[in-house]
Amino acid sequence: MLATARLQPRRLGTRLASSASEAAKYKIVVVGGGSGGLSVANQIYNRFKASGKPLNPGDVAIIDPADNHYYQPGWTLVGAGLKKKTEFVKPLASLVPTHITLISDKIETFTPKSSSVTTASGREISYDSLVVAAGLKINWEGIKGLPHALMNSTSGVSSIYSYETCDKVWTDINALRSGNALFTQPAGVIKCAGAPQKIMWMAWDRYRKTNLNTKVHVDFYTGMPTMFSVKKYSDALNELRIGRGVGGFFSHNLISIDDANHKATFKTPDDSTVTVDYTMLHVTPPMGPLDFIKSSPIADTAGWVSVDPATLQHTNPEFGNIWALGDCSSLPTSKTAAAITAQAPVLSENLFSVMDSGKLSAATYDGYTSCPLLTGYNELMLAEFKYGLEPKETFSNQFDQAKSNRLFYHFKKDLFPWAYWKYMVKGQWYGTNGPFRPKYA
Known part of the structure; x- marks a missing residue:
């Protein structure tokens, strides 16, 4: 995820970037050093190398001002x-x-007609091909009182959606002995649409295991009309909710928090408001496109980078050397790390083919994404689906994936983090193909 930061000297290819006047032209520029940016930058470099037409060290650049990757x-x-957040x-x-340049700077403007970007330091960087993998914006200010409540150690308000606050979630869950535990999800696009209820189910199970389930009442307040976008999993989750006695309040969008009095106010579809008392409140903030993308010529009317849903190439023929993946893209699928693992090889194959031959390859993206839905300790429901909200399941011959099991739980807890650090950030993880790059007819 891109974050605002001052320009700091970073590695430039095999050298240190000491000034904004150094190399300003690259074959491929990747905007963003998050999950999508690291994956695709490495995959592109490796794809050219595998073709027998390797790029030179420093031909690929990643632009990102962040000090850390999460x-x-x-x-x-x-x-x-x-786990510990560290x-x-x-x-x-x-x-x-070392063969990929890292430029620690923030993008200010895109100028696709001249195939260049301008950074916050005033540097103009040009490219042959541009990949945008900048993530999305979390609108903490979008809920009145939320920033203050998150900073208040006695507010009972927390969120798993930032590194700074995710450990406060466990502190609040573990400290609660009685009262109302509320978990919210906003209407609209967010990172991993299942995460708001994942943490709810873990809290519910914690209270069950510590014999507090009769003293703590758990409610789910969501701005969405159902538990989940895919009917198969939504039906199973709603059945689970009813069986566990968890309250379901649909089309309820959190708009403000009064942390001094422990009150949360929600807006309903008829524009009326409902104020609820809470003891503990887990908040998923609203999210949307980043401002520097939203105001740019490469964005669609909603503010996302406008790309073809199958090829990941920009929809404007004049911008055919621009590509995007992950949370910042207009791809109509759930915004998850799993989606990136399926998008990156398609994008890198098509970008290589266009740069090499002027034509797209046979590689297409079908919208595959996955949401590992924790439903308690030692259990997880593995939701996998593609465009059209149609299930596309890896283990359907072995399991009913609408039912939780322990194997999937260990995928989430142990396998996926290991694969991420060992393979994915190096461009060597291809979703359901694992470490094996898919072949396209």
Whole structure:
């Protein structure tokens, strides 16, 4: 995820970037050093190398001002008391190989007609191909009183959606002995739409295991009309909710928090408001496109980078050397790390083919994404689906994936973090193909 920061000297290819006047032209520029940016930058470099037409060191550049890189899916594990948050952070520079340039700067403007970008330091950087993998914006200010409540240690308000606050989630869950535990999800697009209820189920199970389930009442307040977007999993989750006695309040969007009085106010579809008392409140803030993308010529009307849903190439033929993946893209699928593992090889194959031959390859993205839905300790429902909200399941011959099991739980807790640091950030993890790059007819 891109963050605002001052320009700081970083590695430039095999040298240190000491000034904004150094090399300003690259074959491929990747905007963002998050999950998508690191994955695709490495895959592109490796794809050219495998073709027998290798790029030179420094031909690929990543632009990102962040000091650190985070494994964000791990924050749910931190909030559930299973991991320490320090396990899910590493210096960004340590993850960028020496043959890829890392420019520590922030993008200010895109100028696609001249194939260039301008950074906050005033540097103009041009490219042959541009990949945008900048993530999305978390609108903490979008809920009145939320920033103050998160900083208040006695507010009972927390969120797994930032590194700074994810450990407060476990502190609040573990400290609660009685009262009302509320978990919210906003209407609209967010990172991993299942995460708001993952942490709810873990809290519910914690109270069950500690014999507090008769003293703590758990409610789910969501701005969405159902438990989940895919009917198969939504029906199973709603059945689970009813069986566990968890309150379900649909189309209720959190708009303000009064942490001094422990009150949360929600807006309903008829524009009326409902104010609820809480003892503990887990908040998922609203999210949207980043401002520097939203105001740019490469964005669609909603503010996302407008790309073809199958090829990941920009929809404007004049911008055919621009590509995007992950949370910042217009791809109509759930915004998850799993989606990136399926998008990156398609994008890198098509970008290579266009740069090499002027034509797209046969590689297409079908919208595959996955949401590992924790439903308690030692259990997880593995939701996998593609465009059209149609299930696309890896283990359907072995399991009913609408039912939780322990194997999937250990995928989330143990396998996925290991694969992420060992393979994915190096461009060597291809979703359901694991470490084997898919072949396209």
